[in-house]
Amino acid sequence: MTDTTDNVVVLDQPIVRGETTIEQITLRKPNAGELRGITLSDLLQLDVNAIVRVTPRISSPTLTEAELRAMDPADLVDVGGKIAGFLLKKSDKAALFPAK
Secondary structure, rough: OOOOOHHEEEEEEEEEEEEEEEEEEEEOOOOHHHHOOOOOOHHHOOOOOHHHHHHHHEEEEOOEEEEOOOOOHHHHHHHHHHHHHHOOHHEEEEEEEOOO
């Protein structure tokens, strides 16, 4: 079972939406349908457009594409890294990131 804290991105630059401040987002592993229209290699290469298109489909709270385009680059890279990690098989993750 996956530890859901691994799917949380704490934002360096919180997103302000009206009177609400979003300080962290939770991402869930996308299913194949949520990856429609996206080239998987673009996600693995942390392509900004691919990250911006997929994240609203898998984030909680749901972020808009405009919010993602205005996001701090360090936060966007963190989001993209989590998404890229979802695309790896468990055995590949274990080989790349051995348990401490």
